[in-house]
Amino acid sequence: MKWLAAAGLCLVTGLIIWGEYRSAKERKARLAVAFIACSALVLALILIIHPELPGPTEFMNLIVGGLSRRLGLE
Template identity: 45%
Template sequence: MIVYAALGTILATITIVWWEVRLLTHKKEKNAVISISLGACLLAMLLLFLPEIPGPTEFVVLLLGFLDK
């Protein structure tokens, strides 16, 4: 079941990147869209296959938790 979720995530990422990149004109914008999307896809795969690791919310709280106090 995890494999199907991973394939769906990869397919969705590829579709979104393809759609966005074909509409952009500048190379820097294309590179930004591709790198952010790949990073998000890698994080999703990591959380799918290793669900016991802390997610992005816990990481942000760790980094910026001092602002809440």
Template identity: 35%
Template sequence: MKLGSILGILMLAAALMYWEWKSSKEKRARIVSAGITVIAAVIGIILLFQPRLPGPTQIVKLVFGSVDQLMK
């Protein structure tokens, strides 16, 4: 079941990268879009195995929560 999900994520990421690569003329934009797509695919695969990982808002609160307390 997870193997099918992983293959699905990878196929969608590859299709997105191919479509963005063909539609963009600038090399820097191609690299940035490919990098963001790869990072999103890796995060998706990690979340398949560890669904209880904290979300982005919880991580920001953890990192900047102490700064907020210091500024008060």
């Protein structure tokens, strides 16, 4: 079932890249759209395959957690 979700995600990402690529006039804009979409696709595929990985909120809590405890914000 995970592979079906991954295939659907790849299809949707491909459609987004195709539509945005056609509407963009400059080469830099086309590359930026493709790079951002492919980066998001890779992250989404990793989270589909390994859902137990921590998310970005937990990462930020790890980084800022000690500072917020010292400032008494928790």
